[in-house]
Amino acid sequence: MNRDAIPQNAGPPRRQVAAARDFVRLGAIERCVDFFVHHLEESIGTMNPLFIRSTNPTPRDPRIVSSLPHRKRYRRVLRMWVFLLPLVASIAAAESEPSRPNIVVVMADDMGWGDSATYGHPQIQTPHLDKLAAEGVKFTQCYSACGVCSPSRSAILTGRTPYRNGVYRHLSGNHAAHLRASEITYPKLLKSIGYATCHVGKWHLASKPQFNTADYPQPGDHGYDYWMATHNNAEPSHKNPRNFVRNGEPVGELQGYSAPLVASEAARWLSDLRDKSKPFVLSVWFHEPHSPIATDPQFRKLYDGHENATYMGNITQLDHALGIVLQALDQEGVRDNTLVIFTSDNGPVARFGGTTGGLRGGKRSDHEGGIRVPGVARWPGHIEPGTVSDVAVIGTDIFATVLDITGVPLPKDRTIDGVSMVPAFKGEPVERKIPLFWRTHVSPPADRVALRIGDWKLVGDETLTKFQLFEIQKDWKEEHDLAASMPEKTEQMKQRMLEVWRGIEAEGPDHWWKNERQQPTRGGKVNY
Numbered sequence: 142m143n144r145d146a147i148p149q150n151a152g153p154p155r156r157q158v159a160a161a162r163d164f165v166r167l168g169a170i171e172r173c174v175d176f177f178v179h180h181l182e183e184s185i186g187t188m189n190p191l192f193i194r195s196t197n198p199t200p201r202d203p204r205i206v207s208s209l210p211h212r213k214r215y216r217r218v219l220r221m222w223v224f225l226l227p228l229v230a231s232i233a234a235a236e237s238e239p240s241r242p243n244i245v246v247v248m249a250d251d252m253g254w255g256d257s258a259t260y261g262h263p264q265i266q267t268p269h270l271d272k273l274a275a276e277g278v279k280f281t282q283c284y285s286a287c288g289v290c291s292p293s294r295s296a297i298l299t300g301r302t303p304y305r306n307g308v309y310r311h312l313s314g315n316h317a318a319h320l321r322a323s324e325i326t327y328p329k330l331l332k333s334i335g336y337a338t339c340h341v342g343k344w345h346l347a348s349k350p351q352f353n354t355a356d357y358p359q360p361g362d363h364g365y366d367y368w369m370a371t372h373n374n375a376e377p378s379h380k381n382p383r384n385f386v387r388n389g390e391p392v393g394e395l396q397g398y399s400a401p402l403v404a405s406e407a408a409r410w411l412s413d414l415r416d417k418s419k420p421f422v423l424s425v426w427f428h429e430p431h432s433p434i435a436t437d438p439q440f441r442k443l444y445d446g447h448e449n450a451t452y453m454g455n456i457t458q459l460d461h462a463l464g465i466v467l468q469a470l471d472q473e474g475v476r477d478n479t480l481v482i483f484t485s486d487n488g489p490v491a492r493f494g495g496t497t498g499g500l501r502g503g504k505r506s507d508h509e510g511g512i513r514v515p516g517v518a519r520w521p522g523h524i525e526p527g528t529v530s531d532v533a534v535i536g537t538d539i540f541a542t543v544l545d546i547t548g549v550p551l552p553k554d555r556t557i558d559g560v561s562m563v564p565a566f567k568g569e570p571v572e573r574k575i576p577l578f579w580r581t582h583v584s585p586p587a588d589r590v591a592l593r594i595g596d597w598k599l600v601g602d603e604t605l606t607k608f609q610l611f612e613i614q615k616d617w618k619e620e621h622d623l624a625a626s627m628p629e630k631t632e633q634m635k636q637r638m639l640e641v642w643r644g645i646e647a648e649g650p651d652h653w654w655k656n657e658r659q660q661p662t663r664g665g666k667v668n669y
């Protein structure tokens with residue numbers, strides 16, 4: 142399993158190799174320059190007096206004769222320099238190119254589309270997220286891969302829709318499903334090309350009995366050199382949690398609230414622990430605002446007198462923690478070469494105080510309220526500050542995006558559902574061979590499955606026999622079901638949905654969901 146493997150001694154030799162490479166490259170430039178200067182000086186030094194003195198030489202001047210070889214030599218050096226200059230320039234340009242970008246993915250837990258000032262909430266203060274959006278791009282139609290936790294997280298790491306990668310459900314109890322070692326994650330791929338990798342916060346990609354055991358893959362097995370995580374929620378509360386595990390070792394009780402604790406660990410890794418000769422992958426998966434909600438009084442008091450003060454303060458607490466991570470990037474001087482993505486793993490829970498901003502449904506639903514989430518990205522020099530992008534993107538796209546900008550090819554031995562969202566950073570469309578697809582096993586029976594192609598969204602029931610059709614760009618609240626009035630479009634979308642689902646069933650570990658002992662809930666007939 143090697144889950145605790147931290148390549149403590151991997152740094153120095155690689156640093157030496159890098160230093161040697163730099164020496165050779167820089168040496169090449171210097172040698173070229175030396176060579177040129179030497180020959181130029183030699184030639185000019187020899188010829189200079191002649192040229193100065195023989196501006197108008199007469200044919201009788203004997204010095205003309207002696208200068209001819211030097212002129213030839215001078216021309217030869219110039220010709221050589223004409224050829225060498227582009228080479229030297231290209232070496233110099235390569236030296237000045239930034240190294241591979243760092244990747245930071247910050248994720249909230251159960252934060253709704255409407256739960257921030259950035260996305261229009263009239264009271265909730267989120268100054269750091271606002272600033273991040275102002276410095277980068279805000280996606281108005283960013284989706285999580287599922288209406289619940291674990292599946293969305295699995296899709297971010299693998300680029301594969303949850304039923305295909307196996308993590309089809311939230312992994313809170315005793316379930317067989319987990320993020321298998323056979324899945325390929327982007328931290329693992331980037332680690333293989335020399336990235337330092339760190340995960341802090343919620344993990345939730347194994348069942349509770351599987352977490353931090355040798356028999357199942359842990360964060361370290363999925364590519365993280367360093368990790369400090371909880372299985373699911375911070376317990377017994379998000380205040381003074383006792384269930385964090387750092388690189389396989391229980392941490393014991395921590396004083397404070399989860400989001401700042403997680404952010405501080407991320408900042409500590411950035412400043413003190415990582416190998417600074419390497420680019421890095423950092424995943425910061427906060428617990429907030431998932432229940433049990435615990436809000437520091439300093440943030441709650443911002444909303445004194447409001448019935449939703451605890452929840453709203455919890456979002457501001459999360460935003461404060463985001464600020465800690467962003468400040469650490471600034472202090473480390475890596476801001477300009479770092480892609481930061483902020484998103485949420487699923488929609489909000491209204492009874493705890495979350496809001497979808499008017500979208501239909503909430504957590505667990507495949508209507509927009511369950512799956513449309515905040516999505517902000519900053520990458521200086523690559524994303525125009527203040528961009529607002531209406532292009533539909535999904536957490537599943539993070540995998541392909543990260544591979545795209547780091548120059549790593551997509552795995553060819555498996556289906557990758559996500560695509561690079563780089564065009565969407567500029568508001569340009571992305572091309573999807575596999576449409577956006579959702580299946581949330583605990584959804585209400587009528588919206589178990591959804592498919593989106595362009596502006597059209599089909600919502601299917603658990604038996605895949607009843608469908609609703611929405612033109613989502615116009616009808617973002619999903620109030621007007623067009624299935625009856627547009628039977629041909631509905632049938633076309635239905636056939637595509639069934640085709641996508643059949644492909645997933647054929648590829649995913651379907652025994653996991655078909656053998657699930659849990660009975661269907663909420664009046665449903667199908668338990669997955």
Ligand SMILES: [Ca+2]
Pocket residue numbers: 250251289290431486487
């Ligand atoms: Ca969640």
